[in-house]
Each structure stands twice: as structure tokens, then as C-alpha cells.
Amino acid sequence: MSSPISPADYNEPLLRLLAVLFVKKNSGQMWLADTDLSRELRDFYGINIHWKTARAILQENDALVSRRKRDGKWEYAILKAGENSLTAADSGILFIDPAKAVKGTLSLHAFLAALKGIVRICDPYVDYATIEHLDACNPAVEIRLLTRNVKDTGDLRRLVAAARTQGRKLEIRIVGANVLHDRYVVDDSDMVILGTSLNGFGKKQCFVVNAGEDIRTTMLPVFDGHWGTATPWP
Numbered sequence: 101m102s103s104p105i106s107p108a109d110y111n112e113p114l115l116r117l118l119a120v121l122f123v124k125k126n127s128g129q130m131w132l133a134d135t136d137l138s139r140e141l142r143d144f145y146g147i148n149i150h151w152k153t154a155r156a157i158l159q160e161n162d163a164l165v166s167r168r169k170r171d172g173k174w175e176y177a178i179l180k181a182g183e184n185s186l187t188a189a190d191s192g193i194l195f196i197d198p199a200k201a202v203k204g205t206l207s208l209h210a211f212l213a214a215l216k217g218i219v220r221i222c223d224p225y226v227d228y229a230t231i232e233h234l235d236a237c238n239p240a241v242e243i244r245l246l247t248r249n250v251k252d253t254g255d256l257r258r259l260v261a262a263a264r265t266q267g268r269k270l271e272i273r274i275v276g277a278n279v280l281h282d283r284y285v286v287d288d289s290d291m292v293i294l295g296t297s298l299n300g301f302g303k304k305q306c307f308v309v310n311a312g313e314d315i316r317t318t319m320l321p322v323f324d325g326h327w328g329t330a331t332p333w334p
Contacts, residue, residue: 105186107145111290111310113210114157116147118164118186121178131168131175134158148238153210160206205302209236217288218242220323221298224280226272227251229299231259234270241287242269246326248280250333257334273330284311286323291316 107119120140124132132140138151155174158165164182168175212234219241223230226247234243250256250272263270283294295306311319 107141107147110186111211111292112308113149113153113207113214114161114164115186116141116145116149117154117158118178118182121165121176122183122186125178130177131170132177133173133175135173137176148213149210150213153206153213156206157210205233208233208298208301211292212236212285213238215241215285215287215290218244220286220320220327221245221284222280222323222326223247223283223294223297225249225251225297225299226256227299228253228255228259230297231256231263231270233298233301235259235263237268239266239268243271244323244327245270245272246275246280246323246330247272248275248277250274252334260334272333273327274333275326275330279326284319286316286319291319 105119105122107116107123110116110119117137120137121132124130124140134155135151137154138149141147141149158167158176159174161182164179164185165176166179167177213236215237219237221234221243223245224247226245226249228251230245234245237243260270260272283297285292285294291311293309293311294301295308296304
């Protein structure tokens with residue numbers, strides 16, 4: 101791999117971690133602890149991945165990284181397979197395998213934690229599990245959740261009320277039954293298309309696709325138009 105890369109070039113947390121390991125390897129530092137990886141992403145790239153999340157992700161991907169324990173800390177070095185994963189990621193497609201649901205959920209939560217500004221989410225089906233996932237978002241972001249079907253339960257109402265009590269900016273609005281089909285997340289700089297609703301994430305095979313800036317620019321006014329006419333819930 102000869103072209104320069106940066107963790108900021110990727111949306112998927114695993115690839116961001118691999119990119120840091122690759123960059124540091126090229127600068128002469130082969131091994132990094134999970135705490136160092138988290139700090140490097142935060143301080144130099146403005147990306148938030150907690151060191152515990154980094155550890156869980158990397159230990160689930162031992163075919164891509166080598167690891168060792170030194171002075172009581174786990175350290176990681178990128179393998180050739182990890183470098184090849186960075187190259188393959190140019191396709192912008194991530195496959196979620198239900199056989200590795202924990203890994204997929206950790207990746208989702210790390211992605212959500214890195215979102216910034218106004219987070220627009222289009223998801224036709226919403227229930228309490230949706231809000232449980234969104235708890236991974238940075239408390240500073242504003243979440244606008246657009247849906248057409250809310251499974252209204254006591255658990256959902258309690259989670260939404262708790263989020264707002266904690267000062268989170270979370271608003272849910274409902275549009276007409278035939279308006280929404282796609283599932284996607286847009287923040288101030290990126291957009292991903294989800295192959296399943298958040299409440300079903302990790303339960304069945306799906307793809308997560310990084311959308312280009314042209315698609316993001318096209319979809320922003322579409323979302324905002326639906327949002328302006330939708331009905332607030334509850």
C-alpha cells in the first residue's frame with residue numbers, strides 16, 4: 101500500500117483503528133496499546149472511540165492484528181491482512197454477520213459515538229431497542245429520528261424520557277406510511293446507508309454502505325423536507 105491514508109478517510113471503527121496502526125507502523129512505531137489508539141484518534145483526528153471499544157473490536161479481529169501483553173497492557177500491531185482490509189475498504193461497504201452480532205453492535209456504537217452536530221436518522225421502524233442503540237451517541241449531538249412506525253410501549257417512553265431528562269436533544273417525528281423506505285444516518289460530514297433498521301441490527305445479514313458526498317448533499321433537503329411536515333411523537 102503506497103498511497104497515504106488517514107483514519108479520517110474511513111467511517112467504520114475497525115478501519116479507523118487499523119489506519120492508526122498502519123500510519124504509526126510507517127513512522128516506525130509497530131505496537132500501540134488500546135489506550136494509545138483511543139488517544140491518537142481523539143487528539144489528532146477528532147474521532148472518539150473509547151479504549152474499551154477499541155480493545156473489544158481488535159480482539160474480535162485477530163486475523164487482522166497481532167497482539168501482545170506488555171506491562172499489564174494489551175498492545176496491537178497491524179498484519180498484512182489488516183493492511184489489505186484498508187485497501188479493500190475503498191469499496192465503502194461493510195458486511196454485518198449475525199454470527200458475530202457482538203462485534204457488529206460494538207462497531208455500530210463506535211460509529212454512533214463519532215457522529216457530530218445534527219444527526220439525521222431515517223428509519224421506518226422504531227422501538228425501545230432503537231433508543232438503546234442511540235444512547236451510544238455523544239450527548240452533545242442533536243438527534244432527529246424520522247420514522248413511519250413507532251412501537252409505542254412503556255419501555256420506549258421511559259427510555260425517551262430518561263434521555264431528555266439527561267439533557268439529550270432527541271426528537272422523534274412520524275411521516276405518512278408510504279413516504280419512508282430507506283434507512284440511513286447523516287451527520288455534519290458523513291452519510292451511511294443501513295441495510296436494516298437499528299432495532300434489528302445484528303439480528304440478520306445486512307450491509308452498511310458509506311454514501312458519497314453527492315448522495316449526502318442530495319438527501320439532506322429530502323430529509324429536512326419530510327422532517328418539516330412530520331408529526332412529533334409522542
